[in-house]
Amino acid sequence: MFSNPLLRVENLKVYFPIKSGFFGKIIGYVKAVDGVSFSLKKGEIHALVGESGSGKTTILKAILRLVDPIEGRIIFDEKDITKMREDELRWYRRRVQAVFQNPQTSLNPRMKVKDILAEPLKIHTDSTYKEILERIRELIRLVGLPESVLEHSPPSLSGGQAQRVAIARAISINPELILLDEPTSALDVSTQAQILNLLLDLKEKLGLSYILVTHDISVAKYMADYISVIYLGKIVEQGPAAYILNEPIHPYTRLLLSSVPELEKTIISFPKIIEREDVKEIKGCKFSLRCPLASDRCFREEPPLIEIKKEHFVSCWQLNI
Numbered sequence: 001m002f003s004n005p006l007l008r009v010e011n012l013k014v015y016f017p018i019k020s021g022f023f024g025k026i027i028g029y030v031k032a033v034d035g036v037s038f039s040l041k042k043g044e045i046h047a048l049v050g051e052s053g054s055g056k057t058t059i060l061k062a063i064l065r066l067v068d069p070i071e072g073r074i075i076f077d078e079k080d081i082t083k084m085r086e087d088e089l090r091w092y093r094r095r096v097q098a099v100f101q102n103p104q105t106s107l108n109p110r111m112k113v114k115d116i117l118a119e120p121l122k123i124h125t126d127s128t129y130k131e132i133l134e135r136i137r138e139l140i141r142l143v144g145l146p147e148s149v150l151e152h153s154p155p156s157l158s159g160g161q162a163q164r165v166a167i168a169r170a171i172s173i174n175p176e177l178i179l180l181d182e183p184t185s186a187l188d189v190s191t192q193a194q195i196l197n198l199l200l201d202l203k204e205k206l207g208l209s210y211i212l213v214t215h216d217i218s219v220a221k222y223m224a225d226y227i228s229v230i231y232l233g234k235i236v237e238q239g240p241a242a243y244i245l246n247e248p249i250h251p252y253t254r255l256l257l258s259s260v261p262e263l264e265k266t267i268i269s270f271p272k273i274i275e276r277e278d279v280k281e282i283k284g285c286k287f288s289l290r291c292p293l294a295s296d297r298c299f300r301e302e303p304p305l306i307e308i309k310k311e312h313f314v315s316c317w318q319l320n321i
Contacts, residue, residue, distance in 0.1 A: 005039035005075075006177060006209055007063070012036045012072035014058050032058040033069070034233035038226075042176070045203070045210040047224035047241070049217050049256060055233040056213040060179045063211070064098060065089060076177075094124045097170040101182040103162035107154040113140075113165050114150040117172055124173045139168040142205075143198060160191035167198065171206060180212045184219065196222055217256045221245055229253045232286040235305060239312035249314045251291045285317070293318045 014033040017026045033055045040046045048056045061067045063074055065081060074082050081092055100106040107116055117136045121127055127135065140147055143164040154162050163183065170178050183199070184192035196219065202208060214220055220227050220241065227244040229237040229252060237250040248254045285291070288298040297317050305315040 004041055006042045006077065007040040007211075008037075008073070008075040009039070009059070009063070010037050010073045010075065012059065012062060012069050012074065014055075014062055014067055014069050031233050033062065035072075036228075036230070036233070036235055037072075038228050038235070038238065040177070040209055040211060040226075042209055043203075043207060044225045045212055045223050046226045046228065047212040047214060047220035048228050048230055049214055049220050050230035051215055051256075053232075054230045056215075056230055057181055059230075060098065060181050060211065060213055063179060064096070065092075090124075094173050095175050096177045096179065097173070097175040098179040098181065099163070099166050099170050099183050102186045103159065103166040104154060104186075106166055107162060107169075109153060109155050112151055112153055113157075116154075116165065117150075117169055120169060120172050135172065139172055142171070142202065143168045158191075159187045160194060163187065163191075163195055164198065167195075167202070171202060171208070174206070175208070177209045177211070180210055182213055182215070185214070185216070192219075199223070216260075217245075218260045221260075229256065234286060234315065235313070236287065236315045237313065238305070243309075243312045247312075249308065249312075249319065250287075250316050251293055251318070252287050255290075285315075 012033050013031070013035055015029040015031050018028040018030060019025060020027045036055070036059060038046060048059060050056055058067065062069050065086075069082060072082070073080050076092060076096065079092075081089065084092070114136055117139055118132050121132045121135060136150065137147055140150060145161060145164050145168075149157065149161065149165070154165065157165065163186075180199070184195050187195060199210070200223065203210060210223070212220065212223055224241045226239065227241050228235050229244065229250065231252050237244060237248070237253045244253060245257070248257055284297070284299045284301050285294070285303055288294040291298065295317065301317070303315045303317045305313045307313050308319065
């Protein structure tokens with residue numbers, strides 16, 4: 001979709017089997033990710049936005065090769081990482097890192113911060129002990145923490161301090177791409193703003209690119225260059241952040257925007273969140289059960305993702321809304 005991408009995700013599908021009975025017979029599949037495509041250029045931030053259970057984190061896990069897709073390609077720097085064996089992915093692990101939602105669970109509670117930061121340097125570089133110590137001190141300064149933190153373990157840190165350590169670990173081996181999985185949702189409001197500002201500052205200083213997963217579209221508004229709105233494993237709207245935020249087309253995008261207090265409320269009312277079990281037999285648009293604008297066609301046929309203007313894509317039969 002975009003020129004010169006650092007990363008391309010093409011028709012990605014990740015299905016999980018539903019098993020029943022004593023012998024675990026497969027009776028169906030949960031389509032966690034169902035044909036997702038997007039691109040990311042160097043130096044950009046692409047936000048994946050949607051409610052819990054929409055498939056956002058599964059997309060990140062597929063990019064990290066923590067889950068294997070049943071179909072599709074993930075192209076990083078013109079190499080298809082979905083076809084690589086684990087022993088071929090060492091170069092990729094160094095160039096792509098992640099920051100997860102809760103630092104208290106993503107950091108080893110039994111290790112000191114200095115050892116947590118040293119671990120990726122020992123694995124991915126040939127640095128000497130002295131060089132590792134110097135790099136650790138540089139990292140802790142970059143994320144705005146005092147060097148005394150290096151002697152602490154994660155349980156003794158505040159949520160914001162622990163997330164700064166997680167960010168320091170992610171940038172330790174100079175990656176090009178960092179995957180951010182709800183990086184502020186476990187933090188209080190004031191700390192959230194500090195972490196988001198730190199991430200933006202590091203992006204400029206280090207030339208990073210981000211894929212940001214969030215259920216909070218106000219975070220995407222603050223951070224993102226591009227936004228993909230995801231509902232039950234499918235992209236329903238995608239484009240430059242200015243289009244998505246200022247000219248939303250899809251009813252689901254408008255629902256997400258209406259949930260942000262400082263943004264103008266939409267006049268459309270929506271039913272409750274639909275669980276995956278309720279939508280697995282729907283042949284048409286997955287959002288049709290919640291959409292007050294749905295027509296008969298919405299229940300019968302799944303709308304394609306079409307470009308309505310340059311780089312702005314929408315999957316909806318009601319494009320005149």
